[in-house]
Amino acid sequence: MDTITLALAKGRTAESTIQLLTNAGIQFTDFHEKSRKLVFYSDDQRIKLIFVKALDVPTYVEKGAADVGIVGKDNILEAQADVYEMLDLKLGKCQFVVAGKSEQVLNNTQKLTIASKFPTVAKKHFQQNGRSVETVKLNGSVELAPLIGLADAIVDIVETGNTLKENGLFILEEIEDISTRLIVNKASFATKSTSIHQFINTLKSTLE
Ligand code: PRP
Numbered sequence: 649m650d651t652i653t654l655a656l657a658k659g660r661t662a663e664s665t666i667q668l669l670t671n672a673g674i675q676f677t678d679f680h681e682k683s684r685k686l687v688f689y690s691d692d693q694r695i696k697l698i699f700v701k702a703l704d705v706p707t708y709v710e711k712g713a714a715d716v717g718i719v720g721k722d723n724i725l726e727a728q729a730d731v732y733e734m735l736d737l738k739l740g741k742c743q744f745v746v747a748g749k750s751e752q753v754l755n756n757t758q759k760l761t762i763a764s765k766f767p768t769v770a771k772k773h774f775q776q777n778g779r780s781v782e783t784v785k786l787n788g789s790v791e792l793a794p795l796i797g798l799a800d801a802i803v804d805i806v807e808t809g810n811t812l813k814e815n816g817l818f819i820l821e822e823i824e825d826i827s828t829r830l831i832v833n834k835a836s837f838a839t840k841s842t843s844i845h846q847f848i849n850t851l852k853s854t855l856e
């Protein structure tokens with residue numbers, strides 16, 4: 649059997665993903681979220697896990713530095729990587745939305761400015777609705793942008809809605825449902841077909 653290199657997104661869903669792998673019988677006894685180590689092997693040595701920034705997971709997989717990746721659909725959409733998306737792991741469920749102070753902000757006849765951690769997603773969404781927008785790339789606390797006049801609206805992720813609520817913002821448009829997905833490098837899918845299929849099937853039956 650081939651060893652599979654798995655790129656796993658650091659952050660919120662890392663621990664629940666490791667739990668899912670454990671439930672599937674793939675144990676990482678030496679894994680600790682707080683460890684500064686970035687490479688771990690499964691107890692059976694069949695999976696090499698590399699722990700990377702979420703937005704980099706699609707890049708690692710596209711370039712073949714990892715055979716498979718586990719990452720949110722938000723980052724897959726933003727990275728626009730050429731990979732196969734094989735499985736919805738149904739973790740980290742949330743939604744991409746347009747949000748702002750009121751409906752009116754979208755009626756602005758001038759070119760809208762949209763702040764986002766996901767400028768590619770934001771541009772594409774407005775383009776599909778026939779609007780070209782200016783995007784401002786931020787790296788967090790995006791909800792601030794409409795409050796201090798940096799942008800007319802934001803494109804961001806909503807989970808509970810608390811962050812929007814506490815900052816007086818409303819959902820103006822819903823874009824897409826997000827959850828954690830399994831992606832696969834196109835070449836690895838052919839060259840490591842048996843191992844990768846086995847890995848996918850193991851996860852699939854654990855999810856059922
Ligand atoms: C994320 C996201 C929203 C918030 C949504 O931010 O960008 O701001 O969580 O969650 P909620 O609907 O449950 O409030 P995060 O906490 O990751 O911080 P950041 O945007 O500053 O990186």
Ligand code: MG
Pocket residue numbers: 788789790791811
């Ligand atoms: Mg945020």
